Amino acid sequence: MTYPRPFIAGNWKMHGTMAEAVALSLALKTQWDSASAVELAVLPPFVYLPCVKEVLMGSHIQLGAQTVSTEPKGAFTGQISASMLSDLGCQYVLVGHSERRTLLQESNETVALQFSAACQLGIKPILCVGESLSERQAGNTLKVIAEQLAPILALKDNLPGFLSCIIAYEPIWAIGTGEVASKAQIEEVHAFIRQEIGDKSVRILYGGSVKADNAAELFGLQNVDGALVGGASLIADQFIAIALEALQRV
Ligand code: PGA
DSSP: OOSSOOEEEEEOTTOOOHHHHHHHHHHHHHHOOSOOSSEEEEEOOGGGHHHHHHHHTTSSEEEEESOOOSSSSSSOTTOOOHHHHHHTTOOEEEEOOHHHHHHSOOOHHHHHHHHHHHHHTTOEEEEEEOOOHHHHHTTOHHHHHHHHHHHHHTTTTTSTTGGGOEEEEOOGGGTTTSOOOOHHHHHHHHHHHHHHHTOSSSEEEEESSOOHHHHHHHHTSTTOOEEEESGGGGSHHHHHHHHHHHHHHO
């Protein structure tokens, strides 16, 4: 894992209070006090973005959001546009997380529109892809990933900033379960994504039960350029320990 620059993102999901978001940000800022060869970002709930931004000011930890509207503005109650995220100082946004694909029926096409909306405002999308357990058991993993990538790849030549996107492979059955995909499974899918995207500079993260004690092994794998961390990103020591494992590999 020497090129491109490793990236570790913490997906806070719908956890915590404002006081906890501030305390977690402060702990991260204190423990990650220098610009380093590893890039770190946190993705708090929308409502905590302003207070987290304030705490992280002057640090080297970047800010991102967990989703974005496909629309630039208008009568879309409850939605948040890419320009609003840009106003809040977000450099990154997750699109296509499996929880949103499953619970909110976000389609591959919707996710591509979100991806495009983010890029157009200079926000780097972190595109999540991954198969369910039944899709893996049926031998359809790469087919599912190819389908998830197809509408995104169609944007490649005409979307400014496309190559600064990040792809996160998150097998659904590994999210929040404590079960990590095997080395062979991860390397197979990451190599496939690398080949589909056709560019070495796009970072490919692994996500799904990443913890401080399995990070070193993950970061030793081919085409693994960092991690998308859920549960362990809510504990400052854990998240920093994961980032330090990535730093050791640089
Ligand atoms: P987890 O979540 O690390 O808790 O498995 C990962 C994610 O959903 O992004």
